Amino acid sequence: MHLRPSFSVLILAMSTSITAELLSHDSSIDVNNATAFALITFEPVLSAVGPNTFQNQAKLSTATSEVLVRPNVDTLYSKVVIDLSHSDLILSIPEVPNNRFYVAPFYDLYGNNFANVGSVNQSSPGDYLITISRNDEPGIRIFNETDSEYTKYKGVIKFATVYGSIMFRIVVNNNGTDLNAVHAIQAQLNITTIERKEEPLAPLLTPTLLGNGQLSNAALLLPFEFSLTQATETLQLLAQVNAVNPPEDRSDIKQVNDMFSVAGIDDGQYTSPEGLDYDKVSTIIGDQVQSFFANQSNHGFDQNGWFNLLPSLSGDYHTHYLARTCIAWYGYLQLAPSEAEYPTYLDPTVTTASGSLQLAANESYIMNFSGKPPVTGFWSLTAYNSTNYLVPNALDRYSLGDRSNLTYADGTQVYANSTNDGAFSILIQPADQAPSANWTTNWLPAPAGGGEFAVNLRWYGPTPALTNGTYKYPVVTKQGTVY
Ligand SMILES: *[C@@H]1O[C@H](CO)[C@@H](O)[C@H](O)[C@H]1NC(C)=O
Ligand SMILES: *[C@@H]1O[C@H](CO)[C@@H](O)[C@H](O)[C@H]1NC(C)=O
Ligand SMILES: *[C@@H]1O[C@H](CO)[C@@H](O)[C@H](O)[C@H]1NC(C)=O
Ligand SMILES: *[C@@H]1O[C@H](CO)[C@@H](O)[C@H](O)[C@H]1NC(C)=O
Ligand SMILES: *[C@@H]1O[C@H](CO)[C@@H](O)[C@H](O)[C@H]1NC(C)=O
Ligand SMILES: *[C@@H]1O[C@H](CO)[C@@H](O)[C@H](O)[C@H]1NC(C)=O
Numbered sequence: 058m059h060l061r062p063s064f065s066v067l068i069l070a071m072s073t074s075i076t077a078e079l080l081s082h083d084s085s086i087d088v089n090n091a092t093a094f095a096l097i098t099f100e101p102v103l104s105a106v107g108p109n110t111f112q113n114q115a116k117l118s119t120a121t122s123e124v125l126v127r128p129n130v131d132t133l134y135s136k137v138v139i140d141l142s143h144s145d146l147i148l149s150i151p152e153v154p155n156n157r158f159y160v161a162p163f164y165d166l167y168g169n170n171f172a173n174v175g176s177v178n179q180s181s182p183g184d185y186l187i188t189i190s191r192n193d194e195p196g197i198r199i200f201n202e203t204d205s206e207y208t209k210y211k212g213v214i215k216f217a218t219v220y221g222s223i224m225f226r227i228v229v230n231n232n233g234t235d236l237n238a239v240h241a242i243q244a245q246l247n248i249t250t251i252e253r254k255e256e257p258l259a260p261l262l263t264p265t266l267l268g269n270g271q272l273s274n275a276a277l278l279l280p281f282e283f284s285l286t287q288a289t290e291t292l293q294l295l296a297q298v299n300a301v302n303p304p305e306d307r308s309d310i311k312q313v314n315d316m317f318s319v320a321g322i323d324d325g326q327y328t329s330p331e332g333l334d335y336d337k338v339s340t341i342i343g344d345q346v347q348s349f350f351a352n353q354s355n356h357g358f359d360q361n362g363w364f365n366l367l368p369s370l371s372g373d374y375h376t377h378y379l380a381r382t383c384i385a386w387y388g389y390l391q392l393a394p395s396e397a398e399y400p401t402y403l404d405p406t407v408t409t410a411s412g413s414l415q416l417a418a419n420e421s422y423i424m425n426f427s428g429k430p431p432v433t434g435f436w437s438l439t440a441y442n443s444t445n446y447l448v449p450n451a452l453d454r455y456s457l458g459d460r461s462n463l464t465y466a467d468g469t470q471v472y473a474n475s476t477n478d479g480a481f482s483i484l485i486q487p488a489d490q491a492p493s494a495n496w497t498t499n500w501l502p503a504p505a506g507g508g509e510f511a512v513n514l515r516w517y518g519p520t521p522a523l524t525n526g527t528y529k530y531p532v533v534t535k536q537g538t539v540y
């Protein structure tokens with residue numbers, strides 16, 4: 058797998074929309090269906106340098122970085138693997154000057170972005186308590202003077218699971234002059250442990266627990282792509298951590314455990330159940346994934362070929378385990394819709410899952426934007442090759458957006474001043490086909506030679522206008538190469 062050892066990201070995708078259907082069969086649940094369910098239900102843990110320590114990304118991703126699928130080139134990430142097995146934690150959020158967009162997203166072990174601190178919420182800098190939810194619901198609460206801990210903490214974040222992660226993101230305004238300012242903020246991020254006077258809730262999150270990196274071979278795969286060995290290791294890990302990492306929706310615990318039990322997960326052990334046919338399991342998962350993407354009822358809005366998944370299927374998935382699995386494959390640790398939205402454009406001529414756009418060597422797309430997208434944070438359009446990494450090109454340009462030198466047709470800059478607005482176009486054309494000079498600033502290079510690829514549009518700090526029909530999405534046309 059393409060994971061840098063320095064990050065050693067263990068990504069295990071598991072989930073289900075098949076719950077209801079399968080549970081209706083109750084005692085007759087098929088072991089293959091249950092195994093498919095288990096493989097779909099579990100998600101990512103980052104096994105970084107060690108848990109409860111910030112690991113700061115120093116540079117934006119490039120075409121040679123293969124740490125994350127579809128990395129953004131807008132923000133620097135600061136990652137923490139959360140391990141609440143032995144202690145609670147205090148997270149210190151520094152002052153982030155100049156209204157710079159940032160978000161501290163909290164993820165449980167199943168990849169749910171269940172709480173956020175940051176620009177969208179106008180969160181106060183200071184200390185936040187991180188603990189485990191016990192008899193109460195997971196989530197975040199901002200303290201006020203009626204809270205006994207008000208003077209100590211700004212608020213409390215309660216995880217559903219003992220293990221989880223934070224993927225802090227801070228926007229970079231200029232890849233050069235601005236990186237130092239972001240590094241200065243990263244340097245003030247701090248996480249410290251506070252002892253709990255009780256028995257540990259679970260083993261420490263160590264490389265051994267995580268299979269000494271072997272499991273990371275399953276990272277970035279959809280579960281139907283797992284080999285039998287990868288699936289077995291994943292299920293063994295799930296068995297070990299399941300008890301202290303229950304589903305976010307506590308009401309689903311029994312149903313999930315019943316399903317796991319049929320799959321052979323019981324009392325911390327995984328035993329391959331009688332009748333298991335792993336080929337069937339792969340087929341079941343593959344069918345589920347395909348029908349998820351094809352199912353129009355999962356779309357929130359549809360305009361000019363762009364669509365959004367429903368907010369309930371984005372970032373914080375609750376019982377929509379299958380949605381999480383499908384999204385993790387191309388948008389690992391997605392943010393909740395309050396923080397960011399990710400509209401997708403699908404070229405109807407693309408028939409495989411490896412891309413959403415497709416160009417011949419002599420073709421291009423033009424995306425005609427109706428005006429500046431209304432965001433409170435920032436926006437970007439980023440291109441990825443068919444295996445979800447950035448596209449190498451002579452300009453080292455992976456993305457265009459509000460911080461680029463986009464120009465209008467008359468040559469003036471779109472973002473030179475905040476009052477002007479109006480339509481502008483982005484050209485998506487293979488990296489080996491440089492367009493005429495007046496297109497250079499608005500050219501987002503696609504893979505050289507053409508082929509299948511994808512673009513991600515990202516709205517950070519989205520406003521309702523982006524989903525209520527007010528903002529008109531780009532009209533996309535395909536034509537010959539623009540010279
Ligand atoms: C198992 O899954 C398959 C494919 O989704 C479905 O057709 C079948 O009804 C399921 N069987 C049981 C017993 O749930
Ligand atoms: C953060 O902002 C979002 C969007 O406005 C809101 O849904 C959420 O409740 C806020 N969270 C907190 C802790 O204030
Ligand atoms: C303080 O927080 C509590 C619990 O969230 C809430 O019920 C109460 O209304 C808040 N009080 C004030 C003054 O905001
Ligand atoms: C983090 O906080 C601890 C305890 O307050 C302190 O000892 C340490 O120096 C801090 N680290 C950073 C990077 O600020
Ligand atoms: C499509 O999605 C809707 C809503 O999520 C769901 O109720 C329906 O069963 C799905 N249909 C198929 C064929 O999966
Ligand atoms: C996509 O980019 C990555 C990183 O440069 C590279 O390893 C991979 O081979 C590329 N995929 C394709 C299909 O070209």
Ligand SMILES: *[C@@H]1O[C@H](CO)[C@@H](O)[C@H](O)[C@H]1NC(C)=O
Nearest residue numbers: 117118119130232453454455
């Ligand atoms: C950022 O700048 C470095 C050094 O100039 C360059 O190598 C890299 O490709 C740039 N990254 C992006 C995302 O533009």
Ligand SMILES: *[C@@H]1O[C@H](CO)[C@@H](O)[C@H](O)[C@H]1NC(C)=O
Nearest residue numbers: 230231232233460461462463
């Ligand atoms: C935009 O243009 C200015 C002036 O030519 C240049 O310094 C800057 O690097 C450009 N920014 C981007 C993102 O290309």
Ligand SMILES: *[C@@H]1O[C@H](CO)[C@@H](O)[C@H](O)[C@H]1NC(C)=O
Nearest residue numbers: 464465466467482495496499
């Ligand atoms: C570049 O010039 C051509 C021909 O005049 C025009 O059609 C096109 O819109 C221009 N490109 C941009 C980005 O304005």
Ligand SMILES: *[C@@H]1O[C@H](CO)[C@@H](O)[C@H](O)[C@H]1NC(C)=O
Nearest residue numbers: 469473474475476477478479
């Ligand atoms: C900003 O754009 C508006 C509308 O195009 C224009 O009237 C105004 O003069 C511009 N301001 C500056 C400082 O360029």
Ligand SMILES: *[C@@H]1O[C@H](CO)[C@@H](O)[C@H](O)[C@H]1NC(C)=O
Nearest residue numbers: 431520521522523525526527
């Ligand atoms: C859509 O949202 C914008 C705010 O972003 C608001 O001004 C507008 O009135 C809304 N329109 C509708 C039809 O709800």
Ligand SMILES: *[C@@H]1O[C@H](CO)[C@@H](O)[C@H](O)[C@H]1NC(C)=O
Nearest residue numbers: 417418419420421536537538
């Ligand atoms: C692209 O090339 C193909 C085959 O070489 C040719 O059939 C097609 O007409 C060309 N398309 C354009 C838009 O030039």
